[in-house]
Amino acid sequence: MLKKVVIAGLAVAVGVAVLGWVSPKMCSLMNYYGHQAQESIESSIPPETEIGRLKNELNELKMEKPRYFDKVAVEQVGFEKLEKEIDADAVALKTFEGDVDALASQLEKNRTATKVSLNGRNVAREDAVSRLNSAVELRNAKRAELSQKEELLEQNRNILEEDYKQLANYDSTITGLETRLAAAALKVKTARAAASKSTVLQTDSDRLSRTSADIEKLVESADVLQHKADLARKYNSASPIRPTEKVSEEDVLKRARGTVQGDDRPVLAEQK
Secondary structure, eight states, X not given: OHHHHHHHHHHHHHHHXXXXXXXXXXXXXXXXXXXXXXXXXXXXXXXXXXXXXXXXHHHHHHHTHHXXXXXXXXXXXXXXXXXXXXXXXXXXXXXXXXXXXXXXXXXXXXXXXXXXXXXXXXXXXXXXXXXXXXHHHHHHHHHHHHHHHHHHHXXXXXXXXXXXXXXXXXXXXXXXXXXXXXXXXHHHHHHHXXXXXXXXXXXXXXXXXXXXXXXXXXXXXXXXXXXXXXXXXXXXXXXXOOOOOOOOHHHHHHHHHTOSTTOOSOOOOOOO
16 A cells, blocks of 8 residues: 555656646646645634644643753763863864974074984984974864864854753743733634624524514414314304295295105105
């Protein structure tokens, strides 16, 4: 799986390189879209998420403090070691300078002598000059080396002093950042609460309007049911009430005797 990922990454990198070589404008456009996408992602991060990330960052910085102790301790030991080396080099340089002065003095005493006394021995003048030349080169090299070490020591001194200042202010710096973060978190919380309160009031108003409309519809439905029930009670009776008609007495008697033609009701028995 890892091999496939690596191959895919290399393919993308090669593709981008080829695209940049073939079409610089297209490559520039892709870079622009990439930056736009990154800015869009960053702007879409909720403030609460960013606050949580920064809190975690500060906690990690607190835990890293012992590591800074180790770093400063190593720098301090290196600084002290360099100081000792410079002191030793300065003593050695004095010895080299003494040898140069002694050789030069012997040669300057008698510029025409063919022999020069060095450490109780007579040596040829040419040999003495060669020795003096070597001593001068060695002295100059030691001087340059000592000067470089002194410059390095001064640089390390400045770095070490700055590191000590940072260690002394580390806790207060973290506390200051925590205070600023807490203030920012409170501001976000207050803004969220204000926005939430405004949204709730608006939402409740909408719900009240919808509820009122639903109640009106329910009342209308109840009225329809009531009228429907009234109609059913009026027109679905077992013995419906027929409209009154003006009839004659003879017709009434005939109906009473069952002699009305077409009447489907049973004929009454004749009275004897």
